[in-house]
Structures are given as C-alpha cells and as structure tokens.
Amino acid sequence: MFAKLWARTKSYFRQLFPHEPEPGRFESGSKWSLRGFLAAAPFVLPRREFLVYIPKGRSLWRRAPLIVLCHGCKQTPEEFAQGTRITELADTHGFVVLLPRQKDNANPWRCWNWFDTRTMKGAGEAAIVAAQIRFARRRYRCNRKRVLVAGMSAGGAFAAVMGLRYPGLVTAVAVHSGLACGAAKSPFSAIAVMQNGPEQDVTAIANGARAAAPKRALPIPLLAIHGVSDPVVSPRNAAALVRQYLHLNGHASTRTADATAPELPAADGETRTTLPSGRVEVIREWRNDGRLVVRLVEVTGLGHAWSGGDPVLAYNDAEAPDATALVGAFFADALS
Numbered sequence: 011m012f013a014k015l016w017a018r019t020k021s022y023f024r025q026l027f028p029h030e031p032e033p034g035r036f037e038s039g040s041k042w043s044l045r046g047f048l049a050a051a052p053f054v055l056p057r058r059e060f061l062v063y064i065p066k067g068r069s070l071w072r073r074a075p076l077i078v079l080c081h082g083c084k085q086t087p088e089e090f091a092q093g094t095r096i097t098e099l100a101d102t103h104g105f106v107v108l109l110p111r112q113k114d115n116a117n118p119w120r121c122w123n124w125f126d127t128r129t130m131k132g133a134g135e136a137a138i139v140a141a142q143i144r145f146a147r148r149r150y151r152c153n154r155k156r157v158l159v160a161g162m163s164a165g166g167a168f169a170a171v172m173g174l175r176y177p178g179l180v181t182a183v184a185v186h187s188g189l190a191c192g193a194a195k196s197p198f199s200a201i202a203v204m205q206n207g208p209e210q211d212v213t214a215i216a217n218g219a220r221a222a223a224p225k226r227a228l229p230i231p232l233l234a235i236h237g238v239s240d241p242v243v244s245p246r247n248a249a250a251l252v253r254q255y256l257h258l259n260g261h262a263s264t265r266t267a268d269a270t271a272p273e274l275p276a277a278d279g280e281t282r283t284t285l286p287s288g289r290v291e292v293i294r295e296w297r298n299d300g301r302l303v304v305r306l307v308e309v310t311g312l313g314h315a316w317s318g319g320d321p322v323l324a325y326n327d328a329e330a331p332d333a334t335a336l337v338g339a340f341f342a343d344a345l346s
Contacts, residue, residue, distance in 0.1 A: 031067030034101055038062075041145050045137040049128040050197050054116045058138050061087045062146060063107040065100040075156035075341065076146060078108045078139065078172075078180075080165030082187075082325055083121035087111050090162070093319040093326040094334045103338060108146045110139050124167035125200040130192050132175030135168070140176050156345050160184035160233075160337055162316055162325065163243060167193070170232075170251060174219040174258060178227035182344050183255070184337045186235045187243050187314055190251040191215060207246035213264075216257035229259035229303045231344035235333050237312030245308070249274055252296075252306050259303040261296050274306075287311070287329045302344050307336060 038061055046056025068074065077100070081090035087109035091097060100107050112120045116135070128134035143159075146152060159180050161169040166188020173183035174191040192215040193208035194200040203209055220228065232255035236248035252274055257264045263275035277294035284290055289311040296304040309317060309331060317333040319326030 034066040034068075034097055035064050036061050037064065039145070041138065041141040043137040043141045045133040046135065046141075047128065048116065048123055048126050048134050050123065050126050051116055054113075056138055058113065058116075058135070058142070059111040060142050061091070061109040061111065062150065063091065063097055063100055063109070064150065065097075065104055065106065067101075068104065068106070068150075070151050072104075073151050073153040074104050074106045075345075076108060076143070076150075076152040076158070077105050077337075077341070078110070078143060078146075078157070078159040078169075080110055080122055080139075080159065080161030080168050081112070081120075082161070082163035082165045083117075083119045085120065085162075085165075085325065089323055090165075093316055093323045095320065096334060099334050099338050103341075105341075106146065106150045106152055108142060110142055121164035122161070122168035123197070124164055124171055124189065124191075125194040125197050125203075127196065129168075130171055132171070136171050136175055139168075139172065140179055143176075143179055155181055156341075158182040158184060158337070158341050158345070160186070161188060162186045163188060163314065167191075170254070173230045173232065173255070174216065177219070177223040177230050180230065182231045182233075182341065184233040184235070184340060185248075185251060186316060186333055187237065187240055188234075188251065189243060189247040190254040191219075193247060193250065204243045204247070207244060208250045212250050212254040213257045216254040220258050220260065223258075229298060229301070230255070231259070231302055231340070232304045233307070233337065233340040233344075234304070235307045235309070235317065235336060237314065237317070237327075238308055238310045239312060240314045242314035248306065248308070252304055255304050256296060259298060261298060261303055263296065277306075285330045289329060291331050302340075305340055305343075307331070 042057035159169040166185035190212040194203040315327035321328040
C-alpha cells in the first residue's frame with residue numbers, strides 16, 4: 011500500500027516539476043601515493059591523472075557502482091572511452107567510470123607497468139590507482155561493494171594485479187586480452203611472457219594472496235575475454251589468468267586439478283555460439299555454490315583488439331561480441 015502511494019506521489023511531483031536529467035560529463039583530477047614509486051623508474055613522481063565520467067541523470071541520493079577502466083599501450087583514457095563506448099553503458103546503468111591516465115615518463119608507450127616488481131606486489135602504480143579508487147568512492151558516492159576494475163592488454167594485466175592485491179577495495183575484475191598478476195618476473199621478460207605464457211607460478215601467487223586476504227573480501231569474480239587469434243598476447247595467458255583466479259577464489263577444482271596442466275579444469279557450464287560474422291564465441295563458467303567466480307569468453311578470429319569496439323580507433327574490432335556489454339552483464343551477474 012505504502013509503495014503504491016509513494017509511486018503515485020513521485021509521479022505527481024514529476025508532472026508538477028518536469029525537468030530533463032543532466033547530461034553525462036567528464037571531470038579530471040590526479041592522485042598520488044607514497045607507495046607509488048616504480049622499481050623500474052624510481053625517479054618518476056608517484057602521481058597519475060585520471061578522468062571520471064559521471065553518467066546522465068546521476069543522483070547523489072543513491073550510491074553508484076564504480077567501473078575503473080584501464081587503457082592499453084599507446085592509448086589515452088579519452089580514446090579508450092570512445093573505443094569501448096563505456097559512456098553508453100554508464101548512462102544506461104548509472105555507473106560512475108574512473109579512467110586512470112598513464113604518463114609518458116613512466117612508460118614511453120603509455121603501458122601500465124604490470125611487470126614492475128613493486129606494482130605486481132601492490133605498490134607502484136597499483137597503489138596510485140588504489141588511491142584514485144578511494145577518492146572516487148568518496149567524491150562521487152560510489153558503492154563500496156560494487157567496484158569493478160577492467161582493462162585491455164597491459165591495462166587488463168594491471169586490472170588482474172588490482173584484483174589480487176586489493177581485495178575488498180576491488181570487488182570484481184574484467185580482463186580483455188591480458189595476463190595474470192606476476193606472469194613476468196621483470197620488464198625484461200614481459201614480451202616473451204606475452205608470447206609464451208607466464209614464467210612464474212601464478213597459481214602460487216594467487217594462493218599467497220588468498221591467504222593474506224580478509225575472508226569477507228572474497229571471492230573476487232573474474233571475466234576474461236580473449237581472442238583465439240591474438241598475435242600479441244597468447245591465449246595461454248588467458249588460461250593462466252583463469253587458473254590464478256580459480257585459486258584466489260578457492261574453486262573446488264583447485265583442490266584436485268594439476269595447476270601446471272595445459273588444460274583448464276572442467277567448467278561448471280559451457281555455451282558455444284556461432285555469431286553472424288562466422289566467429290564462434292565459447293563461454294565457460296566456474297562457480298562456488300552457484301555463485302559465479304570466473305567467466306572465460308574465447309572468440310575465434312578475434313585478434314588483439316577490444317571486441318565490438320569503435321573501429322575508427324586502433325585496437326578495436328567492430329565485430330561481435332560486444333565486450334562492453336559482456337562487462338555490463340558480468341557486473342550484474344557477479345555482484346547482484
């Protein structure tokens with residue numbers, strides 16, 4: 011009865027005082043962390059700029075989910091936002107979007123330094139972006155329990171680091187064409203790892219992170235999207251990333267499966283779809299007591315590019331599936 015009365019009251023006031031919702035907008039800023047110095051570039055100041063997209067019609071009465079979107083090499087936050095069309099998703103679902111910006115003197119190709127020894131342990135650039143997340147949560151009234159870090163390529167590898175090293179601050183991770191946390195021992199081996207797969211035991215890294223994480227902070231669900239034809243980051247890295255997050259989340263398969271085996275443990279569910287382009291999308295899922303902890307999406311014919319992105323920009327492929335829509339659906343499934 012009360013709900014009906016409230017709905018009628020709101021409808022009445024909307025008619026009495028009609029107004030158009032405010033359009034979405036970008037704001038900029040920067041944050042630093044004392045722990046943010048890089049091992050590979052110790053003289054670079056530990057501060058990074060960022061953009062924040064505030065969605066259309068944003069109301070501070072309700073805490074918004076937060077998506078942290080980390081660009082790939084040779085990209086800017088503006089280009090990544092355009093390529094992924096993330097603002098459309100944000101306007102539809104009311105997401106606030108934080109887009110950290112890498113700077114040239116930290117990496118000449120503007121890659122996030124996922125291979126830096128300090129960053130992969132949670133300091134370095136991971137600490138800087140963690141400070142940005144805390145700022146965005148306060149400034150834009152974001153929901154602490156709904157913070158997803160996503161990224162492409164080096165940004166995806168960086169997102170994987172954030173999930174392992176900041177459970178509780180980060181509540182879900184989406185990695186497109188990326189790598190596992192700690193896959194490379196140093197910057198010098200990063201290229202070889204991208205081609206051949208991890209040179210370190212990434213499941214052991216996950217086990218250590220799980221032991222250190224507050225139990226209430228787990229699981230950290232993972233969405234991994236990878237092109238089977240990716241010539242830059244081998245699909246071996248997607249398999250290693252899935253294993254890592256299965257161990258982080260304590261999936262039942264990790265107690266029986268061989269962590270070094272080339273095959274992934276049997277999934278709890280699998281679907282295979284032939285797309286209009288002729289590509290095949292294979293989705294496998296792993297769950298803990300019915301709760302989604304890992305979703306792997308593999309796409310035949312997809313190279314090193316954001317699937318369903320704006321083809322005007324490099325590192326975007328216009329063909330389905332729409333990776334941004336997959337991120338939105340995963341966010342809803344994993345953190346509902």
